[in-house]
Amino acid sequence: MDGPKRWNREWIEEIFHPATTSHILAIPLDFHGGEDVISWPYTADGQYTSKTGYSYICGLLALEVASSSSSMNSTLPPNLWRKLWATGALPRCNETTWRAIRGFLPVREQLFQRHVDTDPSCILCGHVSESTEHIFMRCPAAMAIWYASPLSLRVENVPSFQALWMSFLQEQQSEVVALAQTLIYQIWEVRNRVLFRQGRLVVSEVLDRVMGMAAECSTRAREGTPTSIVVWRRPPERVVKLNFDASFGDGKVDGLGMIARNHRGEIMAAATP
Template identity: 45%
Template sequence: MRLLLHRDAASSSSTARLDPRSWKFFWASRALPRCKETCWRAICGLLPLKETLFRRHIDVDPGCGFCASERENEDHLFLQCPAAKHIWFAFQLAIRVDSFTSFQAFWTAVIAMDDDEVLAMAQTVVYAIWEARNKVCFQQGELVVATVLRRVASLLEEAQVRDLARAPSVSLPAKWSKPAVDIIKCNFDASLRVDGTGGMGMVARDCQGEAMAAACSFPILCTSPLVAEAMSTYEMDTTVGY
């Protein structure tokens, strides 16, 4: 996937403020909460960047934690630093950020796309850049772009697993209809967890609703709910006698 973002000619750090509707879309993203919060803090100028600390008379070198050639502020660290440019372009979105003069202008363009997937990816990239910067500054680590990209992929996968785990199950009304006389009705069902394990069960009842036979199995390993239900019909056929 390659993403082309166009800079508004009038955009600047003072004019590219996000409106309430944009913030609502921003916070509804499928990215991990820590990624959204870090990105929000960066947009609002709330991260303890070196230039911010220096302006507050804290004894710190204001140089960028990656390149040390420019002062470390939101615009430089997340857009203008050669390391940031490399990360944005090397990631699957292939974004060229050279045309953006401010971090807020960049986010105005991202949100204007109205694409939740792109938004979540961009928020995660910002978090990974900030995390990598902290490791370089405080753990004497070395910036490796490939490592940052793998971290982004890992965070996005974690967010996807979280969403699957939190997805509400669909509850159907419990209504059973009796079969005709001399007919035995078999009902079966199966469920799966995110890790691929699950269980299945079945029951056979006559026209009066009396249980004639039942069976269940747990745990099972399966690839989809449809296959699990197919397995439950096979289990009923081979293990339940009438």
Template identity: 40%
Template sequence: MWKVGNGEGIHVWRDRWLSNGVPINCNRAVAADFGIEKVSHLISSLIGGWNRTIIEMIFPPTTVAEILAIPLPHQRGPDMLFWPDNQHGNYTTKAGYRFILGVKASSVASSSRAAQFTAGFWKAMWGSDSLPRCKELVWRCCQGAVPIRAELVRRGIAEYPICPLCEETEETIDHAFMSCSLVRRVWFASVLSVRMEENTTGLGTFLQELLVCADMVVAGKVCSLIYDVWEARNRWVFDGDPFDCRRVLQRAVSLSPAPASSSSQGCQQRSFASSWLRPPEGRFKLNFDASVLGDGSAGLGMVVRDVDGMVLAAATESNVCVLSPVQGEALCMRWAIALAIDLGFRHVLLETDCLQLFDMWRSKGRGRSYLATMVQEARTLSCHFDFIDLCFVRRSGNSVADYFARNAVSYGQRVWVEDVPPAVLPLVNGDILSSAPVV
């Protein structure tokens, strides 16, 4: 796929430069009147960005949103090809393998169980804080590869499809892990307190909605609970051991992995601050955040504070089109760094709650994707500082920047110097009190 630089090497109607391929539904007559052939013809030389007026006259709204979300580089270099299926844009054998698997999966009938799950769900499930065997069972449930009685009868292996626990109805995957009366007690008595009798969407939809929004700990509890429900069911079927709700819950707790040692690697083992901390003497902390709305636009927010926690500057930017949440975070970082330069800060400690962006900044690897280009441009701007670094903080420690991002639509494009809106003062004072030095 083509990545837009100056747009002079990309043909609008023949080359693939949008995620859904070449533009098809468009007003070719208007495009011909304006002589639109190259992508560079859609870029305004006056404002240095996309010519929104021309684009809206030619393309339908969905295509307009995607074009405007393409971040044009500050330094317009030549266009280049990149691999769009990973965040760095570089082709690897692993990326090609995943692409082939995706093509095969897309050819499966729409009734396939695997078709309903998104990449975000698989990431949340495999990254959950649970043992590998628990994650594997959840994966098997999603693939319909669990030997429950209804499936065994269908394959001619068993004779009776009735659930062995409640003996009330056919044992399907949804029934075995959700609808069975004994299993519903386990879900409700657990720390999750889920009322399964109110859930009629099926196990797949339930997991999709729950795990995508949950953190690693909650996702891990879900996976562990599902595993022990299955384990307790099998103890009853093969050993005659009664299904005990309290025993299931105790076993699920014991399945939680032990805390990782300091030598362990991986995102889950790293220790990050969960609250805002004051910067060292002589430096300023710049927190930034992006809030993506349902229409693909985003609000940006940033705040600069000193060692006493006092706000020296804050800013918002609204109606910014983005392709993904992480791209919104990268765009926000580039915007915040440029603004810090204009405001005269030279010793800056950046702070983000986007772990993926933090990892890309730390890796210092060069990529070909839009995301990698924005991170590289942010690094290029860092030459204007005497000191600059990026740290990660959990969302609870980024509340002020998050407030500005979520309310950017109301504030619009605005900069505050040594002042903040009254509504944000409680958050600022809370950070000051929680980070006060111990006397």
């Protein structure tokens, strides 16, 4: 934080993925000062009890079962998930697409439904509630980007976001899927630039960035540089998995990072120098 009342936006945007950044910046800060205290929100006095802990875990399990039964994950075969991660798109495009399909992106409609004090209307068009399907398919800006792209796709004719990706993963070559993943990433990027940096939407600029990323993928493929990442697998319950990586240059470490996640894939901690 940059002082007690403001997040250090520049530092956070430099370190974290845009989806994580938006979560962090949405956390309200205490404007009144005071010391932090440990409190359990499921008892009246804030003290943890094993009974309320057990009830909380049972509620999470019930919620997970209910959400998985209605999510795309329950209808998408494992081989199609593997295809999504192995298309050759840049890792950040893979991750953003995966988050969009699973409904994990912090679109304004979801934030509003979870009682976050925000306007639920679409940041790009301002007319409709910003759901995942709207921001990537129904918003006029998204429709223009899809149609003007090399895919020349009229997404308004596709019944749903899930149907769009089922079609891509079942019927299209990996190169086409990779381009669609890059489009998803750039739509989300321009949305965040408009929201957090007072940027503007120019379809031609978005497509230029898409083609630039596609060219980067082609260069990596020719040079034999891997562009996809190993699919992350959940650890057992009550286990936290720690992933870390480093990059080297001129015989020295020039990049280092780690992330810890629980069995639901929730981030418990992350760090980088």
